[in-house]
Amino acid sequence: MGNYPMVCGKYGICSNGQCSCPRSSSGAINFRQINNRQPELGCSEAIQLSCNASSNHKFLNLEDVTYFNFKVDIRGTNLNSCQEACLKNCSCKAAIFQYGSNSSDGNCYMPSQIFSIMHNEKDKTHYNSSVSIKVQIASSVTSPSVETSPGSTIEGKNRFLGPVLGSTLGIFCVAVVIGLTYFTYWKKKKSVTVEEDYLDHVPGMPTRFSYEELVAATDNFSKKLGEGGFGTVFEGSLKDNTRTAVKCLDGMGHIKKSFLAEVESIGSIHHVNLVRLIGFSAEKSHRLLVMSI
Template identity: 30%
Template structure:
């Protein structure tokens, strides 16, 4: 029920009572909010993480689903005695599988559904809002308070919230002669159980709600929707919908703008009398203080003026490099914190949309993702300010003549770190973010060679121009999944393919086409089958390598570049494999590698010659 009470709660898992061959999760035994999908004979479609042992990846579980005239049941067995696992549904309403990791002395989440907290029906109870991006998913609506604070604090918010002041419902005596009012909440997924009525405008929709004592809220998007009970399952929008809902509250719960009108006018008039003097003093001091106060201390994005960035970068005098979407320059904040400033090219979004997308990117924090410090949007100028990475990009260390030679251990940790960053973008963000341009140039290294994925979110910032810029950039084509060429829809598995192509280069320390006239991924795929991987590396290199890690990395890379995206693993699965939590089977040789090897090999050789001459 809650973290302090093991009694049954509102959420339950059961075989579908309607007769389908699947498991369902329901709220209060009445509302089904997730299902496994019907058993296929070997797996449940909506549970790819718990795939059977004879498919990719090789998990430590075997599964059996029995359905006959006498009984219906599902079992899973752990085939590896070293693996300790448990499966439960908790106060979050999510069904979860966890594996005990001895080295960390902790339970590590292996599988969870629904993925998003707000995908759980009734998680926050009535008269509350679920926000998937917040530290605490549930919050009471304005004018409401937590109904059961003790359970709420112990993780069970299903009791929801209660109204602070009862609605007046046409009675004006106790509200100072005022009707109930409405509080607006924008960009939401509307609650369940609305009633649609005919209304020609938002005003007539509002009046229809006010005229009915049981009406608790309304919404209007061309159709008037009314709610006549407590609000259930109100959520922040996650699919870009911009619906607004108007919550009915007693007049005393909202400020009375009419009675304060003349008071506000008086303050404004008085303010104008001193404003002239204040403005003169303010602007004389502000110019000096603004730049000195631009230190990144509380995690919020800094809004830079273009003139400020000119000063902080010494008029963009030190160029760090040219990326896919613009040039990057070094600068420093007043507290000497180094920063990298990217001048974006090809951005045609309006300022409002650009700021909205940048704000979303700025909320994403992970040790393996580059941190956005701030931005500038003035006229046609669009700039992004990032934390500075002293060890530059991964390609300099893998391919550059002046780069630091990376040990196998460092390269393997870099590969695992990149996978963790991408898994976070794909599976942990409020909205799934597909990077679309994974390559060594977009992996930056900090002072301790911790990898940071850069340029995520560019697809949204550039909009329609992204594909044109991406496919025309030198050095990108060898990492692109076949979906880009065939015109199929781009999913997270496109990033998985690019990661695989890059992983081959991390393994070898060379470009894929620079292996004595052979294409390295093809060599790996063939030698894996023969069990002769060590032949691809000199004795000096192989002595430095952990052969178990090498075998895992090569198999992962080959699985990542399979022709069919459904055969490729997720980034979360890749992390588990690289960390040794699950085994991986022998991959087939991808047909696409043969085709890609012919074109990319010559492309990369000419690209190397061009770069050497520049």
């Protein structure tokens, strides 16, 4: 699957061509798949991070994994110092630590958002890597007790009302969360479907390929030609042996505003000294352009 940043969605782990959510060795559920039938859509936090409750921030540690991108924020450090720096920075979502033979002399990266995480193939990367994802731990609030005399009517009412109010509020909160989650998913799914169908009604639109076809054509995006202009370009070959350059666009969530504009503009250009757009792919979060070379 290469190092495409959204190949398994946000917080998704890519390993042996499969997508999964980060799991804690203690059995705690910190992340859930957005759609169990489509694991490539990524994962959502069980409890959203809050700067107002930073004292309840902990780390879910993942060994032998790496990130699709790495920018050094702290050099010559160790894992504990990297994690401490991330805990002190509210915008930090994870402490990504890489080192060679000395774990006390590594590099630390603290991204403000997490896309896909990948299994670290040490024989290819030649470094050790771990990802410590910041998670929110639920806080327990204990209400102060009120002393009353034995047999007090107030005490009896409090004992009765406490469980009733607690259960009612709990059921109401669960219903609200389920309703908002379903509405958000439905709205997102409808928006993506409408935008993708829109592409099929644009006059003069070039050939539309499936994402799987382009994975096969580029040998799993293995030969990189370059990057820039909102994406990375890979060499490929179609079934009819046409040599192509496949451009994977980054951050093109709004098809009409960004991706479609590029498809229409490039597709309308025909010049002897320029590459020609012969197709594209738009499936879920994947936005790709196919050009002849």
